[in-house]
Amino acid sequence: xxxxxxxxxxxxxxxxxxxxxxxxxxxxxxxxxxxxxxxxxxxxxxxxxxxxxxxxxxxxxxxxxxxxxxxxxxxxxxxxxxxxxxxxxxxxxxxxxxxxxxxxxxxxxxxxxxxxxxxxxxxxxxxxxxxxxxxxxxxxxxxxxxxxxxxxxxxxxxxxxxxxxxxxxxxxxxxxxxxxxxxxxxxxxxxxxxxxxxxxxxxxxxxxxxxxxxxxxxxxxxxxxxxxxxxxxxxxxxxxxxxxxxxxxxxxxxxxxxxxxxxxxxxxxxxxxxxxxxxxxxxxxxxxxxxxxxxxxxxxxxxxxxxxxxxxxxxxxxxx
Amino acid sequence: xxxxxxxxxxxxxxxxxxxxxxxxxxxxxxxxxxxxxxxxxxxxxxxxxxxxxxxxxxxxxxxxxxxxxxxxxxxxxxxxxxxxxxxxxxxxxxxxxxxxxxxxxxxxxxxxxxxxxxxxxxxxxxxxxxxxxxxxxxxxxxxxxxxxxxxxxxxxxxxxxxxxxxxxxxxxxxxxxxxxxxxxxxxxxxxxxxxxxxxxxxxxxxxxxxxxxxxxxxxxxxxxxxxxxxxxxxxxxxxxxxxxxxxxxxxxxxxxxxxxxxxxxxxxxxxxxxxxxxxxxxxxxxxxxxxxxxxxxxxxxxxxxxxxxxxxxxxxxxxx
Numbered sequence: 001x002x003x004x005x006x007x008x009x010x011x012x013x014x015x016x017x018x019x020x021x022x023x024x025x026x027x028x029x030x031x032x033x034x035x036x037x038x039x040x041x042x043x044x045x046x047x048x049x050x051x052x053x054x055x056x057x058x059x060x061x062x063x064x065x066x067x068x069x070x071x072x073x074x075x076x077x078x079x080x081x082x083x084x085x086x087x088x089x090x091x092x093x094x095x096x097x098x099x100x101x102x103x104x105x106x107x108x109x110x111x112x113x114x115x116x117x118x119x120x121x122x123x124x125x126x127x128x129x130x131x132x133x134x135x136x137x138x139x140x141x142x143x144x145x146x147x148x149x150x151x152x153x154x155x156x157x158x159x160x161x162x163x164x165x166x167x168x169x170x171x172x173x174x175x176x177x178x179x180x181x182x183x184x185x186x187x188x189x190x191x192x193x194x195x196x197x198x199x200x201x202x203x204x205x206x207x208x209x210x211x212x213x214x215x216x217x218x219x220x221x222x223x224x225x226x227x228x229x230x231x232x233x234x235x236x237x238x239x240x241x242x243x244x245x246x247x248x249x250x251x252x253x254x255x256x257x258x259x260x261x262x263x264x265x266x267x268x269x270x271x272x273x274x275x276x277x278x279x280x281x282x283x284x285x286x287x288x289x290x291x292x293x294x295x296x297x298x299x300x301x302x303x304x305x306x307x308x309x310x311x312x313x314x315x316x317x318x319x320x
Numbered sequence: 321x322x323x324x325x326x327x328x329x330x331x332x333x334x335x336x337x338x339x340x341x342x343x344x345x346x347x348x349x350x351x352x353x354x355x356x357x358x359x360x361x362x363x364x365x366x367x368x369x370x371x372x373x374x375x376x377x378x379x380x381x382x383x384x385x386x387x388x389x390x391x392x393x394x395x396x397x398x399x400x401x402x403x404x405x406x407x408x409x410x411x412x413x414x415x416x417x418x419x420x421x422x423x424x425x426x427x428x429x430x431x432x433x434x435x436x437x438x439x440x441x442x443x444x445x446x447x448x449x450x451x452x453x454x455x456x457x458x459x460x461x462x463x464x465x466x467x468x469x470x471x472x473x474x475x476x477x478x479x480x481x482x483x484x485x486x487x488x489x490x491x492x493x494x495x496x497x498x499x500x501x502x503x504x505x506x507x508x509x510x511x512x513x514x515x516x517x518x519x520x521x522x523x524x525x526x527x528x529x530x531x532x533x534x535x536x537x538x539x540x541x542x543x544x545x546x547x548x549x550x551x552x553x554x555x556x557x558x559x560x561x562x563x564x565x566x567x568x569x570x571x572x573x574x575x576x577x578x579x580x581x582x583x584x585x586x587x588x589x590x591x592x593x594x595x596x597x598x599x600x601x602x603x604x605x606x607x608x609x610x611x612x613x614x615x616x617x618x619x620x621x622x623x624x625x626x627x628x629x630x631x632x633x634x635x636x637x638x639x640x
Binding site: 033036037043045046047063064065067068069100101104105106123124127128130131134135137138139141142143144148153154155157158161162165166168169171172173175176177179180183186187190191193194195196197198200201202204205206208209211212213215216220230233234237238241242245246249253297298301302305306309 | 457625
């Protein structure tokens with residue numbers, strides 16, 4: 001118990017149980033079976049015995065089935081799988097979950113820094129880890145602190161969400177300042193304002209899509225720069241289609257083909273720009289050691305809002 | 321093999337293996353051990369034997385450890401845990417994952433519609449299910465089809481994403497029509513346009529936060545209407561703070577306290593409205609049998625955009 005408390009909750013040491021059956025090379029199968037019998041009468045979930053040497057170093061795993069089929073006088077050392085997969089007690093729980101998934105494991109022995117067996121993590125504990133890590137990712141993409149999970153009252157939640165929302169508010173007010181900077185253009189062509197929601201929102205949507213794909217593929221260990229290439233081609237495709245469509249709609253709506261052209265051009269550029277941000281920012285964040293999910297929600301949306309508006313009014317001011 | 325192919329991939333029948341060791345009540349422990357020996361020499365992952373009756377109905381689970389410790393002439397029927405948890409072959413994989421997590425299982429027997437044992441799902445298959453379902457949820461929140469996971473080329477991805485984006489484009493153009501409807505007010509008070517990004521984006525952000533919390537708590541089986549109550553109190557808190565703050569900033573920026581009041585009022589109302597949508601829409605969707613995650617991404621954002629603008633310009637037209 002004391003040992004478990006010494007390990008951080010989200011590491012192998014914090015997840016493991018210290019209850020396991022250790023056997024040594026010189027034991028016979030019959031002796032090993034006696035170990036199992038002595039261990040716990042009412043505990044049915046015994047699937048492996050752990051083979052250790054004189055120093056306590058983990059050297060093998062003995063599946064219960066081999067023990068069942070062995071003659072009584074066979075040495076357990078001969079029944080063991082050697083060089084079992086094991087992890088150090090300070091390994092992070094997310095990495096442990098990867099190892100379970102990768103090797104289809106049911107148990108994973110935990111060793112200390114010299115290789116002595118100190119515990120065992122079982123697969124059912126990993127379910128909780130996966131659930132926790134997924135919630136954390138989804139929450140971070142919406143700028144929600146994972147502290148919210150502990151069932152806080154409304155006032156506590158307000159305190160947790162407010163700081164990020166204030167950052168976003170600041171960002172969107174800056175986006176408003178962009179509009180103010182172009183108020184000359186806007187007052188001449190008031191119809192420009194009709195397309196502000198469309199340019200902002202389409203940039204936001206495509207940015208979130210790209211960021212979601214990037215964050216998720218990083219989370220399941222598939223993220224690479226090759227993905228960025230595909231997302232850029234997707235963005236060029238979507239940007240072209242949405243741009244041409246917006247150009248048509250805006251021209252027909254306002255009866256002003258030049259205005260329509262500005263809307264279409266800004267729409268296309270905003271979509272491509274948002275996708276670049278959505279693909280690159282999570283990868284950069286990971287490179288510098290920040291959780292990619294943090295980068296992908298409101299931060300990207302707010303940045304995209306400002307940049308989209310700058311593009312839109314910049315293009316409009318230039319042409320109109 | 322034929323049996324497995326007859327089951328949809330995402331059900332118990334599609335996940336299960338038909339390889340398991342069945343024993344009957346009248347067998348001795350020694351006979352059961354011979355079954356294990358005959359079964360597969362090189363297969364170490366045997367942890368349970370399955371007790372069936374003459375009709376093949378599943379009636380118990382025999383942990384390998386009990387067999388190991390039993391005398392040779394004991395009947396296996398006396399070693400079994402009776403009434404084991406089992407699922408029908410047509411059960412959805414997401415429900416199966418819940419059952420594994422809930423009961424900390426390593427294996428889950430699968431029975432047909434009369435209760436005959438037809439296969440076994442093991443916990444390592446459930447890892448892939450969890451990963452798949454999580455990706456599906458995250459993708460749906462960003463209106464990305466889960467078909468994208470199969471590694472399509474850019475053109476295919478464009479085709480998959482375009483329909484939803486067109487719906488959103490339509491929605492945001494309607495939001496633009498809202499602005500056009502108030503162009504009289506806007507041309508008189510051009511400064512109103514400076515706060516369009518802030519009102520839209522803050523509604524969007526708080527709506528996505530509430531929707532994320534709701535969707536995730538539904539996914540891990542905690543969703544209830546009580547959550548809606550808390551989210552509403554959070555929204556009232558955040559709406560008040562952000563509203564008062566926006567009122568101050570807008571008044572100072574434009575030097576017009578009435579305009580500032582309109583911005584603040586609209587901001588507060590937009591935040592509360594967005595939270596109501598974010599909490600209620602996923603729950604309603606689930607009630608009518610649609611995946612809640614679908615409701616929570618671009619759909620909510622686009623609806624919020626339109627409603628926020630309607631609120632903002634409505635309030636402004638009324639007071640200014």
